[in-house]
Structure formats: C-alpha cells, structure tokens
Amino acid sequence: MSPGGRPIRAALFDLDGTLVDSLETIADAMSQALRVHGHAVSPADIIPRIGPPMNVMAQEVARVGEAEAEAINADYLRIYHDEFIHLTPARAGAEPLLRFLHAEGVLLGIVTNKVEAGAHRMLEVQGWTDLFASVAGRDTSKAKPDPEAALYVLRILGVRPAEAVLVGDTEFDVRCGSAAGLAMTIGITGSRTAQDLRARGASHIVKHLDEVAPLLLGAGARA
Numbered sequence: 001m002s003p004g005g006r007p008i009r010a011a012l013f014d015l016d017g018t019l020v021d022s023l024e025t026i027a028d029a030m031s032q033a034l035r036v037h038g039h040a041v042s043p044a045d046i047i048p049r050i051g052p053p054m055n056v057m058a059q060e061v062a063r064v065g066e067a068e069a070e071a072i073n074a075d076y077l078r079i080y081h082d083e084f085i086h087l088t089p090a091r092a093g094a095e096p097l098l099r100f101l102h103a104e105g106v107l108l109g110i111v112t113n114k115v116e117a118g119a120h121r122m123l124e125v126q127g128w129t130d131l132f133a134s135v136a137g138r139d140t141s142k143a144k145p146d147p148e149a150a151l152y153v154l155r156i157l158g159v160r161p162a163e164a165v166l167v168g169d170t171e172f173d174v175r176c177g178s179a180a181g182l183a184m185t186i187g188i189t190g191s192r193t194a195q196d197l198r199a200r201g202a203s204h205i206v207k208h209l210d211e212v213a214p215l216l217l218g219a220g221a222r223a
Contacts, residue, residue, distance in 0.1 A: 008216045010107040010159040012150055014168035015122055017191050019094045023047050025084040033076035034062055051170035053113050053138050090126055093209030100213055102131045109134040109153040116140045133157055145175035167212060171200035
C-alpha cells in the first residue's frame with residue numbers, strides 16, 4: 001500500500017546492481033573497451049561510477065570527447081554482449097521477489113540505462129522475459145535520472161505514478177523515481193550507501209531484495 005493509501009499496481013526495477021550482480025562483468029568489459037582505445041582504467045575504478053550511460057562514463061573516466069566516447073561505448077557493447085552478459089548471476093532474492101509480485105498481480109517494468117536490446121538480452125539470460133510487461137532502455141525514451149524514463153513505462157502499463165514504485169541501487173535510479181512522483185522510491189544498498197541514496201531522493205532503503213515485498217504489499221508479504 002502506498003503512503004497515500006492507494007494500492008501499489010506497478011513495480012519498476014533497475015537491472016544492473018539491482019536485479020542482477022553485473023557490476024564486475026560490466027566493469028571488466030568497460031576496462032577492456034577503454035584499453036582498446038589506449039586508456040588504462042581498472043575495473044575497480046569503474047565500479048563506483050556505474051549508473052549513467054556508458055558513453056557518458058567514458059567521457060568522465062578517460063576525459064575524451066563525444067565521438068571517442070561513442071566509439072568506446074560501441075566496443076564496450078560488443079565485448080560485453082559477446083563475452084560477459086551470459087555470465088551474469090541474478091542478485092540474491094531477485095527470482096523469488098519477481099515471481100511473487102507477478103503472481104500477486106503487480107505489473108513489472110524495467111527502467112535501465114542499458115540500451116533496450118541489452119535489457120531484453122539480460123532478461124532472456126535470467127529467464128525473466130515472461131515477467132515484465134514493459135522494458136525501457138536509455139535509447140527507448142530518456143536516460144535516468146530523467147523522470148521520463150519511468151513515466152514512459154508507466155504509460156505503457158496504464159498506471160499512475162501514485163500507484164507505482166521504483167527500485168534501484170544508484171542516485172540515477174532514486175532521482176528518476178523521486179522526480180517522477182512515484183509512491184515510493186526504494187534504494188538498495190551495495191554500490192551506494194544508504195546515506196547517499198537518501199540524499200538523492202530515496203524514500204525507503206533496503207539492504208536485501210527480501211525487504212521489498214513487505215514495503216509494497218504489507219508486513220505479511222514474503223516472496
């Protein structure tokens with residue numbers, strides 16, 4: 001139940017770091033792509049920066065212009081999809097949470113800064129394609145933290161912001177959900193601290209996905 005007393009009809013999820021443990025594989029692929037272009041950046045330096053579109057990250061970590069950043073991003077996508085995406089495990093608790101919410105009639109959507117094709121590929125890898133009614137990547141609508149990223153998915157689902165939540169692990173996620181006026185914006189700690197997520201607009205903080213269902217459906221709900 002939302003804070004305003006309305007039932008939660010839709011749950012929107014980020015992918016990387018939220019539903020899947022992909023931060024290390026993303027960082028490895030991005031580090032390789034940067035090396036192709038002569039930039040030595042370690043995976044450990046990349047992980048804390050994951051969140052924005054990868055071409056934007058390339059500009060930040062390699063201090064390059066837009067054209068080279070796009071070329072780095074193209075190599076990243078090739079390397080990631082060829083060598084890493086199939087190795088990505090689900091985050092603990094993701095599978096039971098998603099299947100529980102789906103069985104309870106909660107509409108599920110993906111709001112990611114991956115390109116949409118990459119998001120669909122990740123759902124195939126995890127066996128979740130049948131669970132999600134709408135999937136939006138950064139090339140579908142707008143990239144997070146723009147609220148349109150979430151509002152686009154809600155229009156597809158036919159759900160008002162006051163009846164929806166967003167779950168994510170970075171400031172890009174919680175800023176998006178907060179600006180979109182969602183009933184709840186749930187930050188999951190890991191790549192960011194609880195303090196960081198609160199400061200950027202998270203209305204609720206969880207350490208584990210097991211904590212999400214009770215927030216959405218009441219204290220007795222357990223995936």
